[in-house]
Structure formats: C-alpha cells, structure tokens
Amino acid sequence: MANCVNFTLNNLLTSYKKWIVANPHLLSDIEATVRCLSYFSFGQLRNSSLAVELIYSMPNLIVLCNDLLMYSSKCKDLKIPQFESKIKIWLTVVEYTEILLEVSAEKLWGAKGKWLIIVVIQLFKTILRLLSIHVYKERMTKSPATPPLNREKFNKAVNSIQSKEGFVLKRSGTVIRSIKYSAPIEKRTWTALESKMNITMDLTPKDQESEKNQEKICKLAESLYVTKPLLHLGCMYITSKKQWPPWLLSFIIDIVSLNMFNRCPMALFNKEEKEELVRRRLSLLLYILRSPFYDKYSRVKINELLDALSTSVPFAKLLTNAVKKNLPYMQSMYFYMWSR
Template identity: 50%
Template sequence: MVLDVINSSVLKIIEPYRKWIIENPQLLCEIENMVHCLPYFTAGHFNNSTFVSELLYSTSNLIVLFNDLLMCNEKCVNLKFSQFETKIKIWLTVVEYTEALVEISAKKLWGQTGKWFMIVVVQLFKTVLRLMLIHIYKERITKSPPIQPLNREKLNNSHSEKLGEGFKLKRSGTINNDNLNRSPVLEKNLILAETLYVLKPLFHLGCTSVAGEKCWPPWLLSLAIDLFSLKIVNDQTKNTSFSKEEEKEFFRRRVALLLYMLKSPFYDKYSRIRIYAILTALSNTVPLTRFLTEPIKKYLPHWQSTYFYLWSS
C-alpha cells in the first residue's frame, strides 16, 4: 500500500486528521487552493519576500502531496506497486516541489558557490532516480511530478481510481496500463528519447560550465535535446498507443517549449522588453487589469531567475 512507507505509529497519531480529509474532500480542496495563492501575494511586499514565497509554495505543495497519500491509503485499497518504486516517486516529487527553495536557501547561506553546488547535487539525485524508473521499473515516460495530484471528487466516488501507470491489481496481478503492442525497436527508441530527456539537465550544466551561464550554447543544446526527444516520440505514435497520462505529459512538454522565450539569453535579448510592453499596454487600456499586471511585472524577474533554468526536466 502507498503509505507503507510511513511508520504505523505516525499514522495512529494523524488518524483523526486522515478521517477528516477523507470525509471533506471538497472543503480540503478549497483550503489547498487558497493556500496555493498565498505565494503570489507576498511578492515584493516585505524583506525576503522571495524566500517566503518559495517557502509557502513548497509547503503548500507538500501539504497536498501528504493529503493525497493519506487519502490514497484509505480509498485505493485495491491498488499497489513496488514499495521501493513508491519511495523513488515520493522523493522525486518532494525534490521537485522544494528544489527552488533549496537553491535560494543555499545562495543566501553560501553565495553563488553554494547555489551551484546544490543545483548539481539536486540534478544528479533527480537524474539517477529517473533513470532507475526508466531502466529498472520500465517506465516509458517519467511524469513531472511523478506523483500527480489526485482527482479528489473522482476518488471520493470510486474506490478504484487509477493513480498512475504501473499500478498492480491485488486480485489479478496484472499491470493496469495502456502500454500495448510493444516491439523491441519501439521500446528502444522510447527509452532513448526518455533517457536523453532525463539527462538533459546534466548536459546543460556541463555546457554552462564551459560556455557560461547566460550564453547561447547551453540554451541551444537544451532546446535541441527537447526537440529531438519529442520527435522520436512523435515518430512512434503511428506504431503504438499511449496512455492518457503519457499523452498528458507529452502535451506538457510541448507547451514547455514556449518557456524557452523566458529563458536566458533569449529572454534578455528579445522577450523581456516585449513582455513588459504588453503588460503596460494592458494596464493602461483595459480596466482593472492593473491589479493583475502590476504584480506580474513585479514578480517576473524572480520567476525568470528562479524557475526558468534550463536544467529542469
């Protein structure tokens, strides 16, 4: 069971809370959404607002993950997968939710050297775990984050919601996913595409150490890897069917290509002036948009310098 990774004595202590979130999924969702909004209202309003915003963002996501695991333990009683695989996915999800906070904290404590050291450590950790999911547990596509937020309403109405690919039904022992009609060549190509995608952060860091932080070679290398891995996947769509979760992840990666406009050096040379011009024009011409555009303009430098590093997968 998913929460076998949590000590039973701890579960006894939080049992009243677990019962409450299971009985009130809609209210819980509303509270979580409200907490999610808090980081956006702290930007620029007091000292260390960047750190506070990241702390609130990480905490809110970790709370959602914790609540999901508790609800999953109760509702998805007929689903399970390898306990070690579960631990890998939980750790990867936790790291994805907190890596920006870790980076900011390292920079505040140890300067640029500490920041880059933690970046390398975090990306090595993520890469190794993702490669284990691909090559040991045979995941064709590694999702981001690996443990997706649950559909609370659907989970409340059904005890058999599928949390993701690779779950195993207790009774039948069969794998509940859509990875049908596999062939050795197809699997080899998909593994190549996903391995390249997972290794991209390390390639980018290596190129950055040689060319510089805000130079074109790392930007171009990262973009080329993304395009090449997506092309391999697109070439296989005629020969295989992908699950809904895989299709969703492919769509996320295609949309993520647009974020290259917000990554240096493209952002510094081309995007920044145009984005601020559009926000200013909206603020001056469309009523009430100032309440939205001004916080975006104030927070955009933080977003750009914190979230749009090219090594993130």
Template identity: 50%
Template sequence: MPVANFNTFLKYFEEYKNWVTSNPQLVGDIESTVKWLSYFTAGRINNSTLMSELVYSMSNLLVLFNDRLINAKTQIETELSESHSKIRIWLTVLEYSEVLLEISATKLWGETGKWLIIVLLQAFKTLMRLVLVYFYKERVTQNPPIPPLKREKIPENIDSIEKEGFSLKRSRKVIRKVHSGGYSHFRTWAPLPPLGTKEREISTNLSPRRKMILAETLYILKPLLHLGCMSISGRNHWKPWFISLILDLTSLNMYNSETKAVPVQKEEFEEISRRQVALLLYILRSPFYDNYSRVKIYALLELLSKNLPLARMVTEPILKYLPHWQSTYFYMWST
C-alpha cells in the same frame, strides 16, 4: 517521546487521516488557498523569496502527503513495488522543494553552495529517472512523478461504501458484504459504486521501444548537459540555451514518430503534450529573455493595462514580479 505523548500523537493523526479521507474536496480547496498565498507573499515582506518558496513547497508537500492518505484508503492509483514507489515519492519531493533548497543554499553558503546543491540535485534526479526508464521500464517519466490526485473523481461517501462492501484487488469491483444487506424488504439490489477509479496506469504494461527509450534518455540527461555546457561557456551564453532547445526538439520529434506506430497511454500523452507546451518557456529564459522577449513582454503588458478595463489589476503585479520569477524559476533544469 513518552508513551502518553506518542499515543496522543497517534490519536490526533488518526483523526486527521479520517478527516482528510472523508473530505477530499474540502481538503483540496484548503490546499489551493495555501498555495496561492505563496504568490502574494513575494516582494511584500523581508526575505520574501525564501518565505514564498517555503509556503509553496510546504503546500505541495502537504498535497502529496494527503494524497498518500487518500490513496491508502481508496487505492485509486495502480499498485507499485515498494522500491518503485519510493523512487517516485523522493523525486516528487525534490520537484516540489528544489528551488527552496537552492535559495536556502544561496542564503547560507553563497553562489558556490547554490551551484553545488543544483549539481547534486540534478545528478540525483537524473540517476533516479534513468532507473525508472531502464529498470522499471517507464516509457515517459512524469513531472512530477506522482501528480496530484483529481479529488473531484473521489466519491464523497467512501466510508459508507466501505461499510457496505469491499473492493476486489484485480478488477476493483465492489462486492456487497452479507451483513450489510439488512432486512429483505429494505434491501437495494443496485451495485455499489467503485471506491475509486484508477487514475493512471503505469507504462510498464507496455514494453518500451528502443527509440522511445532514447528519446526519454535525451530528455532526462538534458539538465546535466545544460549545466555542463553552462559551466564552460557561462550562464548567459547562447550555447546552453541552444543545446537544451535542440535536445527538447529531438526528444519530442522521436516521440511523435513513435506514437504513430505504438499505442500511448493517457498519462504518457499528457506528459508529452506538457513538454510541447513547455517549449514556450524558452522565450522567458536567458539569454533570449534578456535580448529579445523582455522588452516586448513589458510593452504588451503596459499596452493592455492602458487599453483594457481592470487589466491594470493583473498586469501591474506581473510587471513587478516578473524579474523575480524569471531569475528564480525559468531554469533549463527545472522542466
């Protein structure tokens, strides 16, 4: 790339970075709009599955990229080592793009390529999550490992605050700069607001207990165990379904017993709660969905569309796209 073009690129990138960090809420609204487009493209154009996944993955990756820019300026998140941070970033990128990679592999190489990509992705994710648990002492690995920032908690006047003061690294208290005070009769002695609040603490501050490590290990190994069982018994057999359910219930039961004895951080509690709610997805997974829940779900949606005003506007798209969503997203290895 010529030097002039590279300098132009850096100029535009700097302008984009300043715009993102100065308008976090507006950027968040735009990201949400782009993400919702992926839901409405399914079934409406040729290769809609690939297109909707491309839009969805790119929108999530854009959120991650913008969050990195905002965090670099506000330092909202807890500082991590470089290697620790890179592992979390790569896992988050895979969480956002794994379905796109599976669909792309199917288009290019058929079912063989699809399952090869699935095994490679899940093996890599399992290995990296085990590194987070055993090397970096994370007690509960989040999904995704780097959740989106809560933009509403970010002050809109970051630039003006930075001009007046600076944030201490340990306490994060904002100290007013000497030259920012101006004349004495114009000064305000009120403390400056913080540049950002630590949105989540990394669980390395608390030493993991052996039972919690075992519980998290079972949860991390679940995708590979499910895939291994499915390769032996078949995709629509009950054994993989039951093995995954048993591993989830066992892991959650071990966590519930441990959380009564040890303190749990907010992000750990939220992740465990998310896993508990995710148990409901088992009714949408084969073979349970094919044999039991599909007929009941369709009957319920049709009943709502006939008896509730305006319900048809919601139920008809769900009835139309539910087979696509069920076959694409409700895998045992996706949660």
C-alpha cells in the same frame, strides 16, 4: 515520556486521517485557500526569496501528504502507481523543494554552495528518472512525478471496490465471489465472474520486433530528455549562464527528443503520456523567457505588451503592474534550463 508523546502523535494522526477521509471536499477547499495565500504572499515578500520559496513549497507538500494519507487510509487495495513507487514520491518532494534548497544553500554558503546543491539535486533526479525508465520500465517520466490525486475519481473508485461482489487474487487475477454480496441461492447463476486481467492479443514475431524497436526509441528519447539538465549544466560550466550554447543545447535536446517520440505511433501511449507530450511541446514556448533570449529579445517586447494592455484594457493596470514587478524575480528563479 517518549512513549506518551508517540501515543499522542499517533492518536492525532489517526484522527486527522479520519477527518480527511470524511471531508474530502472541505480539505480541497482549504488546500486551495492555502495555495492562494502563497500566491498573494509572493507579491508581498519578493524581497525575501527564502520566505517566498518556503511559502510556495508548503501548499504542494501539504497536498502530497494529504493525498498519501487518504490513499493509505481509505483503500490500500486500489493500485495507484505513483503512490506505490517510492522513487516517484521522492522525486515529487525534491521537485517541490529544489528551489527552496537552492536559495537556502546560497544564504548559508554563498554562490558556491548554491551551485553545489544544484548539481547534487539534478544528479539525484536524473539517476532516479533513469532507474524509472530502465529498471521499472516507465516509458515517460512526468513532472511532478506524483501528480495531485483526483479526489472525485478516487472516491468513486473506492466506492465501486467496496460495493463489488467479488475480490481479485493478486497473483492470478482471478475474481472470487464474496459471500457477503452473493444473491439468494435461488437467483444465483453459478457462473464465474469476469476476470480483471488484461487479455493480450497474440502478436506475430514481426509485430513483436516492431514493438520492441518502438520501445527502444521511446527509452532513448526519454533518457536523452531526463539527462538534459546535467548536459545543460556541463555546457554552462564550460561557457557561462548568459551565453547561447547552453540555451541552444537544451532547445536542440528537446526538439530531438520530441521528434523521436513522434516516430512512435500514438496508439502506443496512454492518455497521461499523450498529455505529457502536449505539455512538453507547449513548454518550448518557455524558451522565450530563458536567458539569454529573454535578456536580448523578450524582455523589451513583454514590457511593451504589458504597457499596451494597461492602457487599452479597463482595470488591467493593477495586474500588469504586478506582473512587471514580479517577472524579473520569476525569470531569474524559475526559468532555469534544468527546471522541468
């Protein structure tokens, strides 16, 4: 019986893999629809936090699973770092479900259970991120650690690999010409294909030392950034959630970390790392939505702005009323200082 069930499940999984590979655009449309439904349900189910977080987490997990299945089915030779790293995949799953786990723990075990889960989750995330930085030499961690796959670029890369005239040896990087794609013998050039390995320029000892120092600064800045949640929780345990010291501590850590990154030349960072730095600078604006700043200053101003928009902008009342209703819940659930 068990073998029959396993056989059926394997067949279903294989069929599903073939379907998502053959219909990437339709798959993206379905995922977008599910995500929109989750946003719609937020306004309808805000009194049931467990249902809200479950519905909100599911679309993200579905997208992640589909990306992994597409990657494993279509082209295993295409190296995409975030899908090759189990640490990043685990981090992504935890990031998508951490608030759901917090709410579930509070329902089951009360406030003490919730705070225990929060500490365990943040400790787990911090350890994995520090491993990524110091063991796997990742300069900057991202959130989510495994971003959604760009299906269009992925398909182009796969098509280009499938149509290339040679293949790359894993250890040496040497490109070997494929017989299948070879030209007729009278038209062959008999020259070696271009190697895909990166050619590194010779650096002087002074340049190498400078680069090592910059890497150390980046590691220190990122280590400080990823330990911020634990430092914030520790400070909040000493004072309280509504006091200023935890808020100020987190804000100072963010500023110091960004300033340390600014000391490094931008040429050191790739495109994704530069985008992450921009995201972190913009995320400083979220401090106005975090307690106690929100409770003492922002809440009144935001409500006044929403009221002004509802009276001065046509058809804006429906949207502003929805924001006013949902903002207290969102502020209390999503704007923790330990959320990234």
